[in-house]
Amino acid sequence: MTRVLDIHSHILFGVDDGAESIDKSVKMLDAAKHAGIRCIYATPHWKSKHGDRERIRRNFRALLPYAEQAGIALHLGYEYNLAALDILQFEAAKDFTLENTESLLLEFPFESWPAEWERILLRLQRIGLQIVIAHPERYLPVQRDLGVLKELLELGCLLQCNASSVLSHRPEKKRVMRYIRQLGRLDFLASDAHSASDYAVFEKAVAQVAGEIRYPSY
Numbered sequence: 001m002t003r004v005l006d007i008h009s010h011i012l013f014g015v016d017d018g019a020e021s022i023d024k025s026v027k028m029l030d031a032a033k034h035a036g037i038r039c040i041y042a043t044p045h046w047k048s049k050h051g052d053r054e055r056i057r058r059n060f061r062a063l064l065p066y067a068e069q070a071g072i073a074l075h076l077g078y079e080y081n082l083a084a085l086d087i088l089q090f091e092a093a094k095d096f097t098l099e100n101t102e103s104l105l106l107e108f109p110f111e112s113w114p115a116e117w118e119r120i121l122l123r124l125q126r127i128g129l130q131i132v133i134a135h136p137e138r139y140l141p142v143q144r145d146l147g148v149l150k151e152l153l154e155l156g157c158l159l160q161c162n163a164s165s166v167l168s169h170r171p172e173k174k175r176v177m178r179y180i181r182q183l184g185r186l187d188f189l190a191s192d193a194h195s196a197s198d199y200a201v202f203e204k205a206v207a208q209v210a211g212e213i214r215y216p217s218y
């Protein structure tokens with residue numbers, strides 16, 4: 001059986017702007033199951049060195065039995081923001097990969113990127129991380145210059161697009177999505193879900209691009 005994968009979801013309750021309660025998390029699990037998803041990485045925002053990791057782990061453990069009941073393999077990960085990176089301690093990022101993988105789901109600033117972004121990526125790769133760019137189609141530097149996207153690919157990054165972007169009518173987003181699809185680099189399609197209704201969006205988007213997703217399952 002194909003186990004449809006979602007590597008970016010704010011399904012974990014009480015840790016960021018996603019699910020506010022365990023009930024909401026359970027509703028999201030049900031909606032994800034309905035959308036055909038059988039494996040989710042819960043990826044709370046991690047935007048600074050000072051996040052409450054213990055709370056994340058505790059809430060994750062609390063949600064696990066519900067996921068099991070829904071028949072969904074739930075794993076812990078993070079949406080790791082570039083701002084959380086300590087340039088004196090690159091190794092620390094290794095602790096925020098998608099559980100049991102070398103993949104770091106990396107979020108960039110939406111409007112302007114640090115001048116040395118390529119060098120940062122190279123350094124993260126040098127310590128053994130596989131960089132997965134969270135929703136590249138949402139960043140202004142990519143929307144302004146598709147060459148930036150090309151560069152990310154040349155550096156060996158994988159791309160995770162948001163399901164909502166497949167359906168978006170915003171021209172700047174559509175242009176990036178068209179380009180990614182032309183290149184055949186829809187590596188991951190993820191929900192970036194903050195509530196149950198986002199999984200209905202996921203289902204619609206998957207119906208449009210299913211054959212193009214490079215890593216639909218595990």
Ligand SMILES: [Fe+2]
Pocket residue numbers: 008010079192
């Ligand atoms: Fe997100």
